[in-house]
Amino acid sequence: DGGITQSPKYLFRKEGQNVTLSCEQNLNHDAMYWYRQDPGQGLRLIYYSQIVNDFQKGDIAEGYSVSREKKESFPLTVTSAQKNPTAFYLCASSKTGGNTGELFFGEGSRLTVL
Amino acid sequence: EDKVVQSPLSLVVHEGDTVTLNCSYEVTNFRSLLWYKQEKKAPTFLFMLTSSGIEKKSGRLSSILDKKELSSILNITATQTGDSAIYLCAGGTSYGKLTFGQGTILTVHP
Numbered sequence: 326d327g328g329i330t331q332s333p334k335y336l337f338r339k340e341g342q343n344v345t346l347s348c349e350q351n352l353n354h355d356a357m358y359w360y361r362q363d364p365g366q367g368l369r370l371i372y373y374s375q376i377v378n379d380f381q382k383g384d385i386a387e388g389y390s391v392s393r394e395k396k397e398s399f400p401l402t403v404t405s406a407q408k409n410p411t412a413f414y415l416c417a418s419s420k421t422g423g424n425t426g427e428l429f430f431g432e433g434s435r436l437t438v439l
Numbered sequence: 440e441d442k443v444v445q446s447p448l449s450l451v452v453h454e455g456d457t458v459t460l461n462c463s464y465e466v467t468n469f470r471s472l473l474w475y476k477q478e479k480k481a482p483t484f485l486f487m488l489t490s491s492g493i494e495k496k497s498g499r500l501s502s503i504l505d506k507k508e509l510s511s512i513l514n515i516t517a518t519q520t521g522d523s524a525i526y527l528c529a530g531g532t533s534y535g536k537l538t539f540g541q542g543t544i545l546t547v548h549p
Contacts, residue, residue, distance in 0.1 A: 356535050367525075384440065427473065433481060
């Protein structure tokens with residue numbers, strides 16, 4: 326079945342450690358996105374990518390990094406520079422980012438920093 | 440910086456009530472306004488609006504965009520407990536950036 330797969334679903338990290346969240350899609354979508362959601366709040370854009378080997382910072386990119394080496398994959402690294410990384414992370418994709426259409430979301434990854 | 444603001448932030452109603460959720464946006468190179476429903480984890484798509492004044496409907500849900508007022512509303516008639524969720528709106532640009540609002544938490548009591 327086509328869709329977006331995020332892993333891991335739950336992750337615990339010690340302070341000072343980097344962690345990478347995986348996002349893979351088999352929808353043949355061009356655009357991919359990473360959002361962060363804190364309890365009871367909306368989604369805040371971290372990074373987005375319209376095409377392979379290109380990505381742009383969103384509104385809260387500090388302390389995060391991404392890569393887009395393959396169309397299907399858009400991993401997010403939460404670095405030790407991110408001051409408050411405990412959150413729910415959602416990855417999404419859309420067919421053509423340039424004409425912002427419907428986003429399809431993964432099931433999310435919940436990161437807890439101990 | 441693009442900005443999307445939703446109101447109210449939370450709403451408690453009883454089954455059968457009609458609710459109106461509001462979304463205002465300040466988005467450079469605005470292209471579309473999207474509504475999503477989030478119950479547990481992944482938000483699910485409701486509507487995408489690109490033209491002002493044209494209502495989109497799906498069952499008891501409807502939405503309309505007002506480009507002059509830079510706003511959109513989402514109406515839910517005859518609410519049911521299954522409508523309880525976070526409702527998110529987002530403003531999309533012509534170059535692919537999608538900015539979400541804070542969300543409205545809707546609680547429908549039996």
